[in-house]
Amino acid sequence: MRYFTAGESHGPELTAIIDGLPAGVPLSEEDVNHELKRRQGGYGRGGRMLIETDTVTFTSGLRHGETLGSPLTMVVKNDDFKNWQTVMGIEPVDERAKLKRRLSKPRPGHADLVGGIKYQHDDLRNVLERSSARETTMRVAIGAVCKRLLKELGVELAGHVLEIGGVKGTVPDKMTVAEIRERAEASAVRCVDPAVEPLMKQKIDETKKAGNTIGGVVEVVVEGVPVGLGSHTQWDAKLDGKIAQAIMSINAFKGVEFGVGFEAARLPGSEVMDEIVWDEATGYSRKSNHLGGFEGGMTNGMPIVVRGVMKPIPTLYKPLQSVDIDTKKPYKASVERSDSSAVPAACVVAEAMVAIEVAKAMLDKFESDSFARMKNNVADYRDYTLRF
Numbered sequence: 545m546r547y548f549t550a551g552e553s554h555g556p557e558l559t560a561i562i563d564g565l566p567a568g569v570p571l572s573e574e575d576v577n578h579e580l581k582r583r584q585g586g587y588g589r590g591g592r593m594l595i596e597t598d599t600v601t602f603t604s605g606l607r608h609g610e611t612l613g614s615p616l617t618m619v620v621k622n623d624d625f626k627n628w629q630t631v632m633g634i635e636p637v638d639e640r641a642k643l644k645r646r647l648s649k650p651r652p653g654h655a656d657l658v659g660g661i662k663y664q665h666d667d668l669r670n671v672l673e674r675s676s677a678r679e680t681t682m683r684v685a686i687g688a689v690c691k692r693l694l695k696e697l698g699v700e701l702a703g704h705v706l707e708i709g710g711v712k713g714t715v716p717d718k719m720t721v722a723e724i725r726e727r728a729e730a731s732a733v734r735c736v737d738p739a740v741e742p743l744m745k746q747k748i749d750e751t752k753k754a755g756n757t758i759g760g761v762v763e764v765v766v767e768g769v770p771v772g773l774g775s776h777t778q779w780d781a782k783l784d785g786k787i788a789q790a791i792m793s794i795n796a797f798k799g800v801e802f803g804v805g806f807e808a809a810r811l812p813g814s815e816v817m818d819e820i821v822w823d824e825a826t827g828y829s830r831k832s833n834h835l836g837g838f839e840g841g842m843t844n845g846m847p848i849v850v851r852g853v854m855k856p857i858p859t860l861y862k863p864l865q866s867v868d869i870d871t872k873k874p875y876k877a878s879v880e881r882s883d884s885s886a887v888p889a890a891c892v893v894a895e896a897m898v899a900i901e902v903a904k905a906m907l908d909k910f911e912s913d914s915f916a917r918m919k920n921n922v923a924d925y926r927d928y929t930l931r932f
């Protein structure tokens with residue numbers, strides 16, 4: 545399975561194409577719209593989310609509620625486009641019109657300046673439009689398709705926010721995916737610790753009032769993963785590596801860890817390795833899950849536990865110093881609109897990215913032209929691993 549996304553943040557619409565899905569995966573608009581709505585929510589978002597109501601249109605690859613095995617195309621309209629038609633029009637315009645919403649003042653921490661230099665754009669808006677996290681809408685749409693496929697194969701996942709701007713929640717031991725989902729869904733900041741939610745909201749409010757922004761940490765847990773997705777045999781076949789890249793590719797993400805993660809540097813081996821046990825009903829399992837479900841780049845049958853850290857949003861109401869590309873003079877930018885924290889929304893994006901990589905690994909491992917045959921193959925393989 546491979547996929548592409550396309551579309552500018554203030555252009556007419558966003559598009560995603562997924563190639564290599566099996567034929568016969570049940571899928572509805574509601575499966576995707578539910579996830580799109582989740583991504584739009586979360587405390588700390590700016591004015592743009594009041595304008596958009598993200599909903600999907602399938603334009604290929606789906607018939608009578610099932611995938612066809614042909615490329616699946618999804619489209620989401622940008623409702624804000626009506627306010628940007630001149631600025632984002634495709635016809636050539638005169639020099640005066642070109643200056644409308646032209647960006648010559650790059651924001652530190654965003655892609656503006658580097659993209660401008662690399663692509664030789666005189667108007668940095670040409671970079672902003674695609675580097676905007678508006679693009680993550682389509683990743684969440686693709687993730688929704690993958691989640692549906694995984695659910696049918698007995699794989700479930702959920703994400704939650706662990707930390708926002710230094711305010712940390714406590715996570716009860718051994719929470720199931722169903723429990724994480726229920727608690728995160730009930731929280732405006734996607735935090736499973738209800739006592740901490742008001743503190744996180746307060747932190748976001750204070751930061752916004754001060755004209756600043758904050759980041760945080762999100763965690764995604766995947767249950768029901770068969771043993772042996774990914775491979776130890778080649779560096780780029782390791783599934784933990786692929787998931788790490790997928791998480792790192794989310795706008796503003798700066799780090800990834802699995803299980804005990806960076807804490808492994810401080811712990812003795814006896815507190816990091818997960819002891820192996822066996823019983824007739826469940827086959828092999830581990831007494832703990834410090835390694836977050838991976839050994840040798842392969843899933844070991846324990847839940848995948850992956851975390852990602854998001855830096856604060858680069859666009860600040862209290863502007864930072866930069867240089868105007870026309871005058872080369874220092875300036876301090878003014879901002880019209882931006883998120884103050886998008887950690888809860890980014891958590892939904894992280895879920896989608898993990899779902900995509902796990903679905904790709906399942907499709908790589910099992911015969912996947914027909915979903916009915918794929919389901920049988922997965923069931924056979926699960927039986928085999930139990931008897932190994």
Ligand SMILES: Cc1cc2nc3c(=O)[nH]c(=O)nc-3n(C[C@H](O)[C@H](O)[C@H](O)COP(=O)(O)O)c2cc1C
Binds near residue numbers: 795
């Ligand atoms: C869901 C989400 C919403 C975001 N909203 C904003 C925003 O409103 N303003 C902003 O400057 N950056 C926002 N960002 C972050 C930028 O898109 C990101 O910092 C930028 O693309 C540069 O990429 P990098 O931070 O990965 O280097 C958001 C990121 C995510 C995941």
Ligand SMILES: C=C(O[C@@H]1CC(C(=O)O)=C[C@@H](OP(=O)(O)O)[C@H]1O)C(=O)O
Binds near residue numbers: 593
């Ligand atoms: C549009 C979305 O997020 C946008 C991501 C973003 C950025 O720079 O990444 C900047 C803001 O865009 P605007 O300037 O239009 O308000 C966010 O609203 C979205 O998540 O759908």
